[in-house]
């Protein structure tokens with residue numbers, strides 16, 4: 001979910017997303033045709049919070065989210081990992097309310113498949129994704145963003161696994177006692193504790209992917225040292241281009257690749273474009289009164305007020321901040337490919353968790369624009385297949401084997 005401050009959606013942007021896709025660069029290499037043939041997997045979207053807190057029915061075309069089933073089909077996106085994000089400021093860093101909030105979100109995703117089996121299937125394996133794609137159904141998958149609802153109990157990891165969760169981002173923007181975050185002061189020195197290492201080993205045993213997006217540098221290196229399985233970054237970019245703590249250094253990218261892992265590029269402009277974050281900070285200060293007023297006007301629990309505030313932020317960002325291009329997203333893909341090869345890159349949009357989107361990537365319907373840019377730069381269809389989903393399927397297959405005990 002939200003990079004602390006990223007989130008929301010705007011009608012203007014969503015309407016734009018239904019517009020035309022980029023032109024095919026060459027006959028037989030039409031991006032949309034490739035999307036409909038390839039298996040495309042997005043590793044991160046925060047749509048579930050809108051389903052729970054805003055009553056979003058993602059079986060219909062919406063203008064209030066970046067993602068729904070209709071636009072997934074238009075964009076040729078086959079599988080979505082839904083972020084189960086427990087906002088620590090509202091639900092705690094653990095305890096009953098964090099667990100309840102995670103359980104509610106998991107239930108909401110499971111209900112999608114139960115109530116709309118003609119459209120959705122709950123997927124927990126790479127084979128499930130392939131099967132859903134072959135039947136023309138959308139695969140819904142679960143990723144837990146932040147280990148807060150683990151509640152410092154090792155048995156929680158298996159509980160979430162059994163509920164269908166197939167990756168866990170160890171920390172979000174707040175450090176846990178057992179895993180440092182890139183988003184706070186504690187994370188400057190905190191890595192994995194002994195308990196944190198047990199969590200990683202338990203995930204390896206069960207066959208749950210370990211996600212290092214959001215974690216502190218020290219946690220990153222502790223994970224790489226501890227995990228016996230490929231490690232992924234579900235929504236992170238390259239510090240070599242945009243030097244922010246949420247992105248990965250070249251050494252980190254090399255280390256993930258050496259373990260067989262994948263870096264999934266995120267569409268949030270602050271992680272794409274150098275200097276964008278500073279500009280956003282200035283705009284945040286300017287619009288603070290507007291944002292506060294929207295939060296005060298909203299009624300209900302804290303998550304409702306956050307959505308109201310984020311809506312104002314997205315609207316204002318669209319007017320006040322410079323657009324970032326699809327080409328910039330591909331710059332990050334290119335950088336990873338040049339460092340470690342096309343086998344180690346994927347897509348993790350963070351749609352519905354970001355309050356600004358690149359021009360030309362206003363919703364899931366626009367994903368073929370990304371493919372068009374890859375083709376324009378000379379990527380082959382085979383490369384594109386790997387980037388869109390093939391690489392993640394490979395990691396899932398490896399991680400699914402677990403450590404061979406009990407499952």
Ligand SMILES: [Zn+2]
Pocket residue numbers: 001002003145214235350353
């Ligand atoms: Zn996130």
